[in-house]
Amino acid sequence: MAALNFVLSVSLLIAFGIRVGQADCPDEWVQYQGSCYFFVNNYTTWHGSSKYCQSQNAELVAVESQDENDFLLRYIHRFRCAFNSQFWLDATDMILEGVWEWAQSLEALTYFNWGPNEPNGQLNEDCIVVRDDNGEWNDISCTDRRYFICEKKNVPSSCVSDADQVIG
Ligand SMILES: [Ca+2]
Ligand SMILES: [Ca+2]
Secondary structure (H helix, E strand, O other), rough: OHHHHHOOOOOOOOHHHHOOOOOOOOOOOOEEEEEEEEEEEEEOOOOHHHHHHHOOEEOOOOOHHHHHHHHHHHHHOOOOOOOOEEEEEEEEOOOOOOOOOOOOOOOOOOOOOEEOOOOOOOOHOOEEOOOOOOOOEEEEEEOOOOEEEEEEEOOOOHHHHHHHHHHO
């Protein structure tokens, strides 16, 4: 009996462990390393993009590593026909020129992927887009229109949504 209990506990732990590791993304969102991403097929300003993401309980994408930049670029290339354009990031230097922060957290950027001679916009270019062809970044005017990607960070695991279903 004790042995059976042990086997059951281990099985439950393994099942639980596997489920905890999985993120649960809404339909049409893509999961990558603890975040869900939504590639929005809508061409608008940085503020408009940011507002839209917030309406989805998300933020404009914060790209914090080469890994994440590479993932986004791979995805953009897969859907090249739908998204033949650059994408807004959540970063801005509108508060203090030359000091780039993520708008959502106000944390300073630690990873950059500037293209050659960027950023070059000074006070006229306070928002960042990622290029769809090579993933390099460019500062441009926040009132320009571009496509964008929303990101939900630290999304709840499947077991949480399962629990919700049981309670609900
Ligand atoms: Ca600027
Ligand atoms: Ca620029």
